[in-house]
Amino acid sequence: MKNVFRFLYELLIGKPEPPMETPLYRSEIFPDVGGVSLLLITLVLVLVYYYVLNHVMRTARFSHWYHWLGMLLINAGIAFGYAIYYCRLHEVTPDSYVYWFAFANAFYSALFFFLFSLLLKWRSYNAARTPF
Amino acid sequence: MAKLFIFGIGGTGARVLRSFGMLMAAGVDIKADTVIPIIVDPDTQNADLNRTVEMLKSYKRLQGVAGHDSGFFKTDISKLADMDTRGEGRVKDAFTFDFGGINQSFKEFIHFNEMDPDTQALVQLLYTQDNLNSPLTIGFKGSPNVGSVVLNKLINSPELRFFADNFRKGDRIFIISSIFGGTGAAGFPLLIKNLRNPNSGLQNAGEISSAIIGAITVKPYFGLQTENESVIDSNAFITKTRDALAYYKNNLHGVNGLYYIADNPDTPYENRPGGASQRNDAHLVEVLAALSIIDFMDYQDADFGEETLFHEYGLRQDAPSITFEQLYxxxxxxxxxxxxxxxxxxxxxxxxxxxxxxxxxxxxxxxxxxxxxxxxxxxxxxxxxxxxxxxxxxxxxxxxxxxxxxxxxxxxxxxxxxxxxxxxxxxxxxxxxxxxxxxxxxxxxxxxxxxxxxxxxxxxxxxxxxxxxxxxxxxxxx
Structure with a gap:
């Protein structure tokens, strides 16, 4: 799993900077941030969107594509903030790489939100065809 | 379940069928596989008739898609011609009886000019000049004495023969007519007389003569504005009704279930004797008259005996505007x-x-x-x-x-x-x-x-x- 996250982040933003922080990113930050925000938080938000807002709650008010897009952007925002928070928590060197990492995390969280949506939407009463 | 043939005679027949069609569209239960409305009115330009025909055609197209279990539009409506499985085209593909365009006056219809003087004198005793000169294209203008002669043509019509050919044991017949007009008042007893005659010469005459027949006779429920030039005077509605009821009492036999309905006329309608200008707004009485068809079909065969079952309709509460609260x-x-x-x-x-x-x-x-x-x-x-x-x-x-x-x-x-x-x-x-x-x-x-x-x-x-x-x-x- 570590290698997967390392591959994904470095594919987008290259090797961690400064070089002395590389081990910390690869062994802790990438897998932790990726695991929590890309998988866990994104999955929770997808489930909340499809099975709380559009299933358990007896309303179809939130089933439009723009509601779904709103949730995707919220998820991306959380991913962006969580990445910065986690880097600061581990006192990594304040470098522009932190923000590129946060941006990459937001991008992947949106991508994962989209993929999870395709996988999980089908049994939702009111949003089985959202976004399409 | 079997077929239900509904004869809607005259303008009232057409208007009641319109309300009946709306109730069927709503999915009101009627215990029949197929309903075959047959509108009998020589006044083919009558706006009320044409509105009903258009509605029935639209209903039929929708029912073809909806089927029997969609909740709405669930009862099949057919035209007589739909039963022509051999495609011989023996009857016109329409909900209406084809009178073949009676574009002549009553005088011409009975060949008045070819009668000997004594017969002419007798005819002039029975019919007014208005009656004799009246063009039949707009119906009988409230004159059942004219209608009873012209409608005798019914028995020899291809439609009635085709109806008889397709009548099967267990099918029922219902007749809608008004008692205060021309076409309905004349057509109803005439139709009953012919249908109940086992020697009418029609195919399946035996089955038809023993079939269960219901009817609603609509008594006056609207008035007409008084116009000197019009031949229809709504002040005569009550008199005509009383006379017709007296006739029914002694001469109308063979109806298993007979429904009566009436109302006190309020605002009079425009006085239009017939044609495209006869276009009356739908009325509560027509909806309730349509209910009689549903009620009639709810009865089992065994419920009908030798005696006619008579029914009248009553509201739970009298009011100028009726909502569900005033219905039982x-x-x-x-x-x-x-x-x-x-x-x-x-x-x-x-x-x-x-x-x-x-x-x-x-x-x-x-x-x-x-x-x-x-x-x-x-x-x-x-x-x-x-x-x-x-x-x-x-x-x-x-x-x-x-x-x-x-x-x-x-x-x-x-x-x-x-x-x-x-x-x-x-x-x-x-x-x-x-x-x-x-x-x-x-x-x-x-x-x-x-x-x-x-x-x-x-x-x-x-x-x-x-x-x-x-x-x-x-x-x-x-």
Whole structure:
């Protein structure tokens, strides 16, 4: 799993900077941030969107594509903030790489939100065809 | 179950059939496999007749898609010609009797000029000059003595022979007529006499003569404005009714169930003797007369004996404007639920459904494309919204007529206020019937009805289930 996250982040933003922080990113930050925000938080938000807002709650008010897009952007925002928070928590060197990492995390969280949506939407009463 | 042949005679027959068609569209139960309306009126230009025919044609097209289990439009309506399996074209493909265009006067019809002087004198004793010179193309203008002669042509018509050929044991016949006009008052006893005659020469005459026959005789329920030039005087309606009833008492035999209905005339209609200008607003009496057909079909064969069962209709409460509150339980039980369900559906379809674009069920049924291209939706919109004969026009006519029948609030956009005098109760946690509630239920039904392959039938079933859910859960008081 570590290698997967390392591959994904470095594919987008290259090797961690400064070089002395590389081990910390690869062994802790990438897998932790990726695991929590890309998988866990994104999955929770997808489930909340499809099975709380559009299933358990007896309303179809939130089933439009723009509601779904709103949730995707919220998820991306959380991913962006969580990445910065986690880097600061581990006192990594304040470098522009932190923000590129946060941006990459937001991008992947949106991508994962989209993929999870395709996988999980089908049994939702009111949003089985959202976004399409 | 078997077929039900309904003879709608004259303008009243056509108007009652219009209301009957609306009740069937709403999905009111009628215990017949197929209903075959046959409108008997020589006045082919009559606007009331043509409105009914257009409605029946539209209903038939919708029913062809809806089938028998979609909730709405569930009873099959056929034309006589539809039973022509051999495709011989023996009868005109229409809901109306073909009088072959009687474009002559009554005088010409009876060959008055070829009669000897004594017979002419006798005829002049029986008929006024107006009667004799009256063109038959606009009917009999309230003169049953003219109608009874002309309508004798019925027995030899291809339609009646075709009807007889297709009549089977167990089929029933119902006749709708008015007693105070011309065509209905003349046609009803004449038709009964011929149908009950085992030696009429018709195919299956034995089966027909022993068939169960019901009828409604509509007594005066509207008046006409007094016009010196018009040959129809509504002041004579009561006299004509009394005379006809006296005749029925002694001469009308063989009706198993006979229904009577009447009302005190209020605002008089425009005095139009016939033709395209005879276009009267729908009236409560016509709806209640249509109910008699449903009531008649609810009886088992064994319920009918030698004696005629007579029925009259009464309101629970007299009022100038009738809502569901003034109807007895029995009537409500018959039509209340289906009328409310259909009204919810029709209202939603007309005013709200387009706002659901993007919702789950809407996308699943591809409704944007269906509304634009599918002939079913074009027909449905036509049936509901046609200004001349459509469902909403019918409701508006009923509501503005005197006496008024206004079970629904036609101006509100709030579905909770749709049924007059019966608002849906609401609270902070219960918003009653809302568009969001509709969408949630429609989404659910769309998923549940996976076995229905036909999207249009599925569409009707979804709305039938959803409106039923609303009716049972939100409208317990109706």
């Amino acid at each position: 339980e029995e009537t409500l039980h018959r039509i209340g639920q289906q009328m409310v369900k259909f009204q919810l559906f029709a209202k939603y379809y007309k005013d709200m459904i387009r706002e659901d674009a993007g919702k789950n069920y809407y996308k699943a049924l591809n409704l944007d494309a269906a509304f634009a291209n599918d002939s079913f939706h074009k027909e449905l919109r036509h049936f509901l919204e046609n200004k001349q004969w459509g469902y909403f026009a019918w409701l508006e006519e009923l509501a503005r007529n005197k006496r008024s029948f206004a079970p629904f609030n036609l101006s509100t956009q709030d579905l909770n206020l749709l049924v007059q005098g019966k608002p849906v109760s609401r609270s902070f946690f219960n918003k009653g019937i809302t568009q969001d509630g509709f969408v949630v239920r429609l989404n659910k039904e769309e998923r549940n009805l996976t076995s229905e392959a036909n999207p249009n039938r599925k569409f009707l079933k979804m709305f039938n289930h959803v409106t039923e859910d609303f009716y049972t859960s939100k409208m317990p008081g109706i």
